[in-house]
Amino acid sequence: MKNTKKKNAPSMRKRITNLLVHLALAILAFIWLLPIIWIVLTSFRAEKGSYVNSFFPKSYTLNNYIKLFTDRTVLNFPRMFTNTLIIAIFACLISTFFVVSVAYSLSRMRFKMRKPYMNMAMILGLFPGFMSMIAQYYLLKTMGLTEGGMIRIALIIAYSACAGMGFQIAKGYLDTIPKSIDEAAIMDGATQWQVFTRIIMPLSKPIIIYTTLTSFIAPWVDFIFANVLCGANSKQFTVAIGLWNMLQKEYIHQWYTAFAAGAVVISIPIAIIFLLMQKYYVEGVSGAVKG
Amino acid sequence: MKDKNISVINAIKFGDIWTKLSMLVMGSGLFMHKQKIKGVLVFLCEIAFIFYMATLGIGRLALFGTLGTHEQQEVWNEAKGVYEYVQGDNSQLILLYCIVTMFVIAALIVLWILQLRHSYKLEKQLEEGKKVPTFIEDIKNLFNGNLHITLMALPILGILVFNVVPLTYMISMAFTTYSKEGNHLVLFDWDGLTQFIKVLSLKGSIGKQFSSVLKWTIIWAIFATFLNYILGMILALVINRKETKGKAFWRFCFILSIAVPQFVSLMIMRTMLQPQGAINVVLQNAGLIAEPLPFWTNATWAKITIIIINLWIGIPYTMLQVTGILQNIPAELYEAAKMDGAGPVTIFFKITLPYMLFVTTPYLIASFVGNINNFNVIYLLSGGGPTYVGDSAGQTDLLVTWLYKLTINQQYYNIGAVIGILTFAILSVITLVTYRNSKSYKNEEAFM
Numbered sequence: 001m002k003n004t005k006k007k008n009a010p011s012m013r014k015r016i017t018n019l020l021v022h023l024a025l026a027i028l029a030f031i032w033l034l035p036i037i038w039i040v041l042t043s044f045r046a047e048k049g050s051y052v053n054s055f056f057p058k059s060y061t062l063n064n065y066i067k068l069f070t071d072r073t074v075l076n077f078p079r080m081f082t083n084t085l086i087i088a089i090f091a092c093l094i095s096t097f098f099v100v101s102v103a104y105s106l107s108r109m110r111f112k113m114r115k116p117y118m119n120m121a122m123i124l125g126l127f128p129g130f131m132s133m134i135a136q137y138y139l140l141k142t143m144g145l146t147e148g149g150m151i152r153i154a155l156i157i158a159y160s161a162c163a164g165m166g167f168q169i170a171k172g173y174l175d176t177i178p179k180s181i182d183e184a185a186i187m188d189g190a191t192q193w194q195v196f197t198r199i200i201m202p203l204s205k206p207i208i209i210y211t212t213l214t215s216f217i218a219p220w221v222d223f224i225f226a227n228v229l230c231g232a233n234s235k236q237f238t239v240a241i242g243l244w245n246m247l248q249k250e251y252i253h254q255w256y257t258a259f260a261a262g263a264v265v266i267s268i269p270i271a272i273i274f275l276l277m278q279k280y281y282v283e284g285v286s287g288a289v290k291g
Numbered sequence: 292m293k294d295k296n297i298s299v300i301n302a303i304k305f306g307d308i309w310t311k312l313s314m315l316v317m318g319s320g321l322f323m324h325k326q327k328i329k330g331v332l333v334f335l336c337e338i339a340f341i342f343y344m345a346t347l348g349i350g351r352l353a354l355f356g357t358l359g360t361h362e363q364q365e366v367w368n369e370a371k372g373v374y375e376y377v378q379g380d381n382s383q384l385i386l387l388y389c390i391v392t393m394f395v396i397a398a399l400i401v402l403w404i405l406q407l408r409h410s411y412k413l414e415k416q417l418e419e420g421k422k423v424p425t426f427i428e429d430i431k432n433l434f435n436g437n438l439h440i441t442l443m444a445l446p447i448l449g450i451l452v453f454n455v456v457p458l459t460y461m462i463s464m465a466f467t468t469y470s471k472e473g474n475h476l477v478l479f480d481w482d483g484l485t486q487f488i489k490v491l492s493l494k495g496s497i498g499k500q501f502s503s504v505l506k507w508t509i510i511w512a513i514f515a516t517f518l519n520y521i522l523g524m525i526l527a528l529v530i531n532r533k534e535t536k537g538k539a540f541w542r543f544c545f546i547l548s549i550a551v552p553q554f555v556s557l558m559i560m561r562t563m564l565q566p567q568g569a570i571n572v573v574l575q576n577a578g579l580i581a582e583p584l585p586f587w588t589n590a591t592w593a594k595i596t597i598i599i600i601n602l603w604i605g606i607p608y609t610m611l612q613v614t615g616i617l618q619n620i621p622a623e624l625y626e627a628a629k630m631d632g633a634g635p636v637t638i639f640f641k642i643t644l645p646y647m648l649f650v651t652t653p654y655l656i657a658s659f660v661g662n663i664n665n666f667n668v669i670y671l672l673s674g675g676g677p678t679y680v681g682d683s684a685g686q687t688d689l690l691v692t693w694l695y696k697l698t699i700n701q702q703y704y705n706i707g708a709v710i711g712i713l714t715f716a717i718l719s720v721i722t723l724v725t726y727r728n729s730k731s732y733k734n735e736e737a738f739m
Contacts, residue, residue, distance in 0.1 A: 014534070018534050018535075021529060021532065021534075021535060022535070022536065024529075025529065025530070025535070025541050028526070028545075029541060029544035029545065031603075032544060032545055032547075032548045032603065032607070033544055033547065033548070035548075035556055035559045035560060035563065035603075036547065036548065036551060036556075038559065038563065038569060039555075039559050055569060055572075055573050097445075098445065098446040098449065101442035101443060101445075101446060102442070102443055102446050104442060105438070105439035105442045105443050109438065109439045111439050114439075117443075117447075121450075122722075122726075123719065124450070124454055124455070124458070125660075126660065126715050126718040126719050126722060127458055127711065127714075127715045128664050128666075128690070128691045128694060128711050128714050128715070129664065129666070129691075130666070130691065130694055130695050130698070130711070131457075131458060131461045131462075131694070131708070131711035131715075132453070132454050132457040132458045132461065133457075134457075134461060134698050134699070134704075134707075135387075135456070135457030135458070135460040135461045136453055136457045138383065138384075138387055138457075138460070139387065139452075139453070139456065139457055139460075142384065142387065157453065158453070160449070161449035161450070161452065161453035161454075162449055162450050162453055162454045163446065163449070164443070164446025164447060164449060164450050165450060165454070191431075191434055191435040191438075192434065192435045192436065192438040193434035193435060193438055196438065196442075217552075220552065221552040221553065221554055221555075223554050223667075223671075224666065224667075224670070224695075228699065240554060243554075243555070243558070244554075244558070247558055247562065256562075259558075263555040263558075263559070266552060266555065267550075267551045267552055267555055270550065270551070270552050271547065271550035271551055272550075274546075274549070274550040275543075275546065275547075275550055278546060278611060
């Protein structure tokens, strides 16, 4: 009897720690999911206004989603959506091209300005983003890009022009592709251009997809730059500014639940993209850590 | 160009007549040394430059000293019998144009050096009887040995125009009187280091605000970086335990919170924690508190709330990033520690943490820099508030959010620029000291 007890005692303790660990994880997971549950519930809530006295809605409705996509009077969500979509498509094409080009050059080719360029990008990255943002605004203004429909072009430029500084993750990935592959191709008479387009590009499909999607997401979630460039031009609003405005004093009572609906609508695709992309994100980061 | 003899000085000293002529007529050396098309192109650049300088550039640069002197004036028009406005000088535009012109001049100087050196190189090649590459061959080479030039030209142009030029412009603003103060919004002047002294003297109102904002920025960055790092690592370890069931499920729960766009989750948090927000309502209904908790209205509460919410955002990120690295820790280390009877806490602080700190220094620096420049969390949560009357900086403002308020909302552009420069200075010191000594920086060097 004594022997079995002795054998059971540690496993008993183990079982208790195990139980506690799982309990702690469950509580933490609940805390982490709470705001998400709350916003989803709010998006189906029938009562208006932001201040309610119960966590769960009293009655449920789909009207918030309908309002979001049909009410074009004050905050025109469908138009914001198309604005953002157009900006995002162009911005992501340009930035992907920039990022991949720079990453390839820095990873595969050796030239005099390589190290200075990398140091320069690091130093420029230390400046607070807004410092250049305000001056960029004036620059775009002198180019006449801050009026009416031109704001879209200004935003596309703003989101993609400096993409060449964000090469680290893509370069980290390209560094993991063995150099012997390109050396062999060059021995066989391939030009660098052919190595780039026919060999490295197909091999780095994951990182290209990753870059495309992250730069596609940026205009949807950026609020600050869009706010500075759009100002009061409500016709050019992007989704992020629209959602932000829905929470301002004048609109919050009417629009709070619609805001929740908008947040859900925007978050679902972005969340899916992120969940699919997390592998590359992790690889990129650990690649950067390894150097 | 790898040849050391091919330099500008040698080109000027020993070049033939055509190379020497290129000092004045750019491209002439290239043209006479069998690279006609290139020579013509370079010459056209020079013509365009001269044209620009003659028509606009010189006029613009002339105003650099004063940044404009004419105020907008009302002039009585006799014929029409009305007051007419005469456009005054706009210092802001003058400064911007001056900087653009200087960059154009710099570009021409670079081109001047390159063409001179190239002309000398061609001359040498011809002397040695070597074949000079034709224009077509040069173009072909842009897709082979010089592919990096083709690929990086546009990205670098983008960075120059939309990052370097704007930054120079903002930096130069720090030395002017461009501010709401004294009504210098249209017409301003050079002001030397006055604004720097104002901010750094720590005596005046601005100086006091600067020191309090700086203190909070550093406290925030330390907490945000290291708490997230350690707690995220513990979470990753707990999920990765052999005995933990449903690893993928737990990971999914936490990752879901970062998959939601940050500005959405931050705005949700902000409304949930309002005096009449969901959290206070639930707590009040449960009878746990009588008064709403002052999450955003009390400075200390606001600071703690921000740090805790940032944990909500940051822990899953750390978990995601360190999971892979944690598995690389040699298992023998753990075995040995267990043999010696070390408990999980000792193992964490004696083995896991030191190992991770060693491997992930660059990541830690990057996230420290990111936190000092973390605009979103502060701006979308507390907006920098609560703010004391008469201050431009709130109690939870970071240097960056203060910079934003100073420029966008309050139009103290010069002080804003000073704050930006100081932020940069602080960050560069931190990064240079740690980064250059880090393992991965040296590795990169070895990798070359």
